[in-house]
Amino acid sequence: MPHSSGASPRRSRRRASHETRAAYRHFPSQCRCASTWALRVVHAATPPRRRTIRGRAAAAPPRNVGPLPHIQGVPLSSSIPRWTLSLRAWQRDACETWWRTRPRDALIVACPGAGKTRFATRLAHALLESRLIDRVVVVVPKDHLKAQVARAMAQAGVQLDPGFENAVGRIAPDLHGAVVSYQQVAFAPGVYARLVGERTLVVLDEIHHAGDGATWGRALKRAFVHAAHRVAMSGTPFRSDGAAIPFVRYELGVSIADFTYSYSQALADGVCRPLAFPLLGGAAEWISADGTIIQSDFDSALETRQQESERLRTALTQDGWMGHVATRAHQALHEIRAQGHADAAGLVVAMNQQHAHYVADVIERYAGVKPVVVVSEDNDAAKKIHRFAGSRQPWIVAVHMISEGVDIPRLRVGIYATNVTTPMYFRQFCGRFVRTQAHLAHEQLAYVFVPDDPHLRPLAGAIHAEVEHHLRKHDHREFVPQASPNAPQRYEELSLFSGIAAVAVDRGVLHSGIGMDPLFPLDEPVVEAVPMEPVLKAGEKAALRKAVNSLVSLASARFHVDHRKIHATLNQRFGGSLPTASERELQRRHAELLRWLQRNRYDGIA
Incomplete structure (x- = not known):
């Protein structure tokens, strides 16, 4: 039977295909941007018996669940599953505090290891579910943290792209947003100004990396000026250079947080591990930058800050000191593993890449195990960290790659082998060891071996005093950290500095508990289980x-x-x-x- 239009179905299809290709030749950019329309033109010109493109079926809206009763009654989105993850008490309180006013800018201060990412995930999920936002952008300080954050949010069904590229400038329609680095935003703030609109939540993780006068700070202001909500998070809401942080309120030069959860509170709640600080003293001999030979132990006062830094650097680069520390730290790790934490691990932070390889060699020679070494120039650094987190390898050595944000709960022993003496960097390093694990049935005391340097000793003492004050409920002598320089000292240029020898001496242990004896098991508070690996x-x-x-x-x-x-x-x-x-x-x-x-x-x- 002839076709009603006088043309065969095959000719109709050819004509439609020809018309579409002609439109593509004459209006290539329009067709690329509206390719779905072009497909519909093809199928409109095709006889009914040809298969048509199905539209997306609207899924039944999920019921709103979770500890945010204030969003009941708001229309729900079908693009995100219901909330099923557990929240810690502070995360629930922080969410409810934020939700009461839903401010445009907020600062959430929580100690490292407390679970800031889970808080941000709950907030993003609730806003997406209630259709108050359409997009989520998370900014992190390091590239290797992007995949980790994306995996954490995927546990709740918030799908973010950790591989977003500035050159592309768009997010795929089946994703809720992207995870990017501060460096990406600084390179192309205009891209993010176009990407982030009035229905976007921006989460600024470890916001202390951005200063108002710094390049990153100015870029953030330009990039996220139109965002509906900007939630800044930090465990240390201050900068070593004293610069103001964008999107943060200040009163009399002090940042004002909308919600604060301290390390002492986290320890009392069983959210974080207590820390012990074995102090390592000793003596060193070196040639100073001016050619003078100096001998000094860590108890002696030196004339200049430069000489104090040289003493520390000498200790950190001599087998007589580093070998002793590596042996003591590995003994502590061995004891922890023998007590039942079979996959417990240790982390060393080094001064630079050359020093990291030296430290790894010292551990191999003195402890008999070969550590994993992670440096920023290693293209597989993020993969190495991820593999180490899920392995049973005992030691990992890094420079700045695991200074903050990296989630490796099995870390129980640390060696602070760097000459950076700023309070922020020290606290961020200590934060790598405070994440609890639910399957352990004994006290999860962690150890951070610290040189008994006059600029590091008060930093360990400050954490110790903070926790003691909360646990014992009475006043203690305040430990005031000494002023630190804006950046670590460098003496490579025109310097005669050279370490000669150093020996280490154990100086005792600062540990943050009541009557706790290091490596002595106690009852373990209940902590939530780790969710399964998300898709x-x-x-x-x-x-x-x-x-x-x-x-x-x-x-x-x-x-x-x-x-x-x-x-x-x-x-x-x-x-x-x-x-x-x-x-x-x-x-x-x-x-x-x-x-x-x-x-x-x-x-x-x-």
């Missing part, structure tokens, strides 16, 4: 994109067609571009490529 949609999509690219290369070679034309065909048929394609669009691209290769016939743009 990270961005990771699955990255694997799909890689597979699509491989098939495009194969198709290009087989059909002698430039790979750019193959990508253009896929963009035209399935919408968008490869970097911003949704998971469904990537799967359809993959299936189309397989169809071409299996049939050995390419029917796209030649």
Whole structure:
């Protein structure tokens, strides 16, 4: 029977395909940006018996659950699952405090290890679920933290892209947002100013990295000026240079937090481990920067801050001192493992990359184990950290890669082997060891071995005094940290400094508990279990994109067609571009490529 229009179905399809290609040639940018419209034109010109593209079925809206009763009755979004994760008491209180006023700018101060990321996840989930925002952007200080934050938020169904690139400038429609670094924002604040609109939540993790006068601070103000909400989080809401932090309120030069959760509170709640600080003294001999030979122990006062730094650097670079510290620290780690924490681990922070390899060699020679070494120039640094976190390897040595934000709960022993003596850096390092683990049935005391330097001793004492004051409920002598320079001293230029020898002496232990004896097991408070590894949609999509690219290369070679034309065909048929394609669009691209290769016939743009 002849077709009612006088043309066969095959001719109708050819005409529609021809019209679409003509439109693509004359208006290429419009077709690329509105490729879904182009597909609908093709199917509109096709007889009814041809398969049509299905629209997205609206899922039933989930019931609002969780400890945020203030959002009951608000229309819910179908793009995010219901909240099922547990919250600590402080996280619930912080969420409810924020939700009562929903301020545009807020500062949440919580000690390292308390669970700031879970708090931010709950906030993002509630805002997405109540349809008060459409997008979430999280800013972190280091690139290797992006995947960690994305995995943590994926546990609640908040899917963020840790691989977002400034050059792309767009977020795929099946993701809720992205995790980026402060450095990314500083390089292209205009990109984020266009990306972040009035229905976006911006989470600024470890906000103390950005100062108002610094490049990052100015970039943040420009990039996130239109955001609906900006939530800044920090365990140390101050900068060593005293610069103001963007989006933070100040009174008389002091930052004002909207919610604070201190280390002493976390320890009393069983959220964080108590810390013990074995102090290592001793004596050193070195050639000073001016050529003078100096001998001094850590109890002796020196004339200048430079000489004090040289004494510390000498100790940290001599086998006589570092060997003793490595032996003592490994003994502590061995005892902890023998008490039942079989995968307990140790972390050493070094002065620089060369020093990190030296320290690793010392540990191997004195303790008989080969540590993992992680430095910033290592392209696989983030993967090394992730593998170490899930392994049973005993030691890892780093420079700045694990200074903050990295979540490795099995760390129980630390060696502070750097000449950085600022309070913020010291506290951030100590924060790596306070994360509790629910499966351990004894006291989770952690150890941080510290040189008995006059600038480091008060920093350990300040944490010790803070905890004692909370636990014993009476006054103690206040430990006031001495002033620290804006940046670690450097003497490589025109300096005669050279370490000669050093020996270490144990000077006792500062530990933060009542009658606690180091390495003596006590009852363990109940802590929430660690959730299962989440499904990270961005990771699955990255694997799909890689597979699509491989098939495009194969198709290009087989059909002698430039790979750019193959990508253009896929963009035209399935919408968008490869970097911003949704998971469904990537799967359809993959299936189309397989169809071409299996049939050995390419029917796209030649």
